[in-house]
Amino acid sequence: MYAEVMIATNTFFNYTVLAFANRIGWIENKKRYLFLSAFIAGTITVTFSNYFITVFLSFFLMIGIAFWRKRSQIIKAIALTLLASLFAGGLLTAIAPLYHTSSNLFMFVNFALIATGGLYLLTKHVLHINIAQSERELLFSSNLRLFGQTKELTLFIDSGNVCKEPLSNDPVHFVAAEVLQDILPESLFQAIFEWKFDRRVGLDNLPKEFISKLRLIPISTIQQEKTWVIGMKFDEWKINDQYLPRGYIVMTKLRDKFPHGAEGILHSSSYYHLKKRSVL
Secondary structure (H helix, E strand, O other), rough: HHHHHHHHHHHHHHHHHHHHHHHHHHOOOOOHHHHHHHHHHHHHHOOOOOHHHHHHHHHHHHHHOHHHOOOOOHHHHHHHHHHHHHHHHHHHHHHHHHHOOOHHHHHHHHHHHHHHHHHHHHHHHHHHHHHHHHHHEEEEEEEEEEEEEEEEEEEEEEOOOEEEEEOOOOEEEEEEHHHHHHOOOHHHHHHHHHHHOOOOOOOOOOOHHHHHEEEEEEEOOOOOOOOEEEEEOOEEEEEEEEEOOOOEEEOOOOHOOOOHHHOOOEEEHHHHHHHHHOOO
16 A cells, blocks of 8 residues: 555646646646656656656656656656656655655655645746736737637737636636627627526526536635636637637626727636737
8 A cells, every 4th residue: 555655746746847847838738648757767767766766757757757758858758747746745854854754655745745845836827927928919800700600900918817627627717798799699798798697596586598518607706706707619719820728708798898908808818828829
């Protein structure tokens, strides 16, 4: 049982540093390769832990499996994975004295959770800095296709928008209701515009023919109150010949609060997607 927990802990830690490199480096490799490499490296590390060279071999094997489809970016992947490992290692070294009376199993599991949380916060911090430094460059035109209709919109990427649809984890974007009125079916626009959350009713009062493309999405208001809004799955969204990943649009009456006169704000993850493709 101890070995299984150690393998799971190592896999968890390995996947975290690989995901950090994948996200920060805009490498965008598929998560299944990251998990497979994290598991193999974790198993080898635990099985052959008596050999010092195992650390180096498992590291390069992990990189090779995780990013073999992105060979042109392998050097960047190695550098960022090392950076994440050093950051996590330094963090764990600093807190290690607090666990001197704890069992090894408890310590390793806690270390994995703390390292993951630290790297997650570092990723969010780097994202916020990147967006803040190039804020004026993040205002651009786009073409939205929604319910079969096309609309040109001026958009802004907001580092504070981290809202996601809870089931699919797809990003949620916010667009001023007034600019969508002429492309949405009138019955749907009025129903959403006048809709108020009632957990007993849900989406029952909305036109049935559109239900498959609508989702209830939790958000926090400016007053930090939690509520639910309606998200609409868009057909496609193009910016300079590049398509945004699938996601949802929430209509809002707060256009006057959008920066630089934008008609909508994109999810913060759009920065990575578009930066990778040199749109920004």
